[in-house]
Amino acid sequence: MGDMIDVPVDLGDRSYLVAVGHGARSRVASMLPKGAKRVAIVTQVGIPSEYLPHLDGYAVTHHVIGNGETHKSLSTIEKLCSEFAQAGLTRADVVVGVGGGMVTDVAGFAAASYHRGIAVVHVATTLLAMIDAAIGGKTGVNIAEGKNLVGAFWQPHGVACEMDALATLPEREMRCGLGEMAKYHFIAREDFTTLPLLERVARCVEITDENGSWRYRFVYDSEFVTVEKGSITINGTSLTVVDSEDQSFAVCIIPYTYEHTNFHSLAVGDEVNLEFDIIGKYVARLMNR
Ligand SMILES: NC(=O)c1ccc[n+]([C@@H]2O[C@H](COP(=O)([O-])OP(=O)(O)OC[C@H]3O[C@@H](n4cnc5c(N)ncnc54)[C@H](O)[C@@H]3O)[C@@H](O)[C@H]2O)c1
Numbered sequence: 001m002g003d004m005i006d007v008p009v010d011l012g013d014r015s016y017l018v019a020v021g022h023g024a025r026s027r028v029a030s031m032l033p034k035g036a037k038r039v040a041i042v043t044q045v046g047i048p049s050e051y052l053p054h055l056d057g058y059a060v061t062h063h064v065i066g067n068g069e070t071h072k073s074l075s076t077i078e079k080l081c082s083e084f085a086q087a088g089l090t091r092a093d094v095v096v097g098v099g100g101g102m103v104t105d106v107a108g109f110a111a112a113s114y115h116r117g118i119a120v121v122h123v124a125t126t127l128l129a130m131i132d133a134a135i136g137g138k139t140g141v142n143i144a145e146g147k148n149l150v151g152a153f154w155q156p157h158g159v160a161c162e163m164d165a166l167a168t169l170p171e172r173e174m175r176c177g178l179g180e181m182a183k184y185h186f187i188a189r190e191d192f193t194t195l196p197l198l199e200r201v202a203r204c205v206e207i208t209d210e211n212g213s214w215r216y217r218f219v220y221d222s223e224f225v226t227v228e229k230g231s232i233t234i235n236g237t238s239l240t241v242v243d244s245e246d247q248s249f250a251v252c253i254i255p256y257t258y259e260h261t262n263f264h265s266l267a268v269g270d271e272v273n274l275e276f277d278i279i280g281k282y283v284a285r286l287m288n289r
Pocket residue numbers: 044045046047048067068069072099100101102103105125126127128129132133134135136137138139148165166167168169170173176
């Protein structure tokens with residue numbers, strides 16, 4: 001396996017590429033939409049500037065957002081959009097988000113909102129952003145009433161998973177990403193631990209099941225599938241499907257429900273109130289225990 005792995009995300013006319021590798025940021029230029037002249041790079045206090053892509057031939061402006069969830073707000077979106085306007089960004093121009101999930105959520109939503117939507121490309125610098133937040137097109141910010149309550153589905157034009165960035169990632173953030181990755185081990189029912197990290201990241205992005213690429217379908221469907229509130233039954237256990245923003249828990253349970261229910265009965269974005277012993281039994285079964 002080389003130093004760079006390209007994973008195509010097949011979404012019809014909105015298909016894009018996820019480049020995973022050391023130096024993946026150098027791929028950003030090739031991901032920008034044709035006709036773009038101005039690039040607004042959105043990044044965050046504390047993210048080393050070496051991870052910013054070099055984009056010769058474009059008018060590049062830099063926009064730095066604060067650190068911490070309080071900055072993941074509508075006022076940050078308003079400030080960014082004002083800065084984009086001052087930089088003269090048009091509908092044909094592009095936003096590049098460089099950072100972890102917080103940056104990609106905010107940059108993605110600012111791009112989705114400005115001029116009613118301009119292109120966005122992400123450079124993911126945390127493990128969690130590489131395998132989850134930066135892909136799939138979910139963007140948004142927090143309001144006082146809840147986390148990620150305001151947002152939009154806005155697919156990126158491309159994603160660069162910059163493996164170099166993991167060298168400076170705080171250990172706690174690395175652990176968060178590895179925890180997320182553990183879910184994909186269960187989903188894919190493969191032992192990823194033997195693979196180099198770069199290949200594990202690429203595998204998490206491209207995960208498929210025996211019926212095809214459920215993750216891509218999942219990403220796609222999550223925009224359109226509406227799940228009725230109510231109950232589903234899995235192996236005699238009744239689960240309540242409620243509206244929620246806790247997608248990660250739903251992702252964890254998806255492979256289980258996929259085996260036992262109609263796929264469309266549950267979509268990402270729905271929380272499943274599930275007794276923890278069910279998860280435990282599921283994991284144990286995967287481990288042949
Ligand atoms: N859109 C989605 O599908 C989705 C999925 C999961 C999580 N999220 C969102 O993602 C956010 C969490 O993202 P995260 O876990 O990537 O954390 P984060 O973006 O909050 O980053 C964590 C910290 O690490 C720093 N950092 C990032 N990259 C670094 C690097 N390479 N070197 C040094 N420091 C670096 C950041 O500045 C920040 O202080 C939450 O807001 C969550 O809601 C979105």
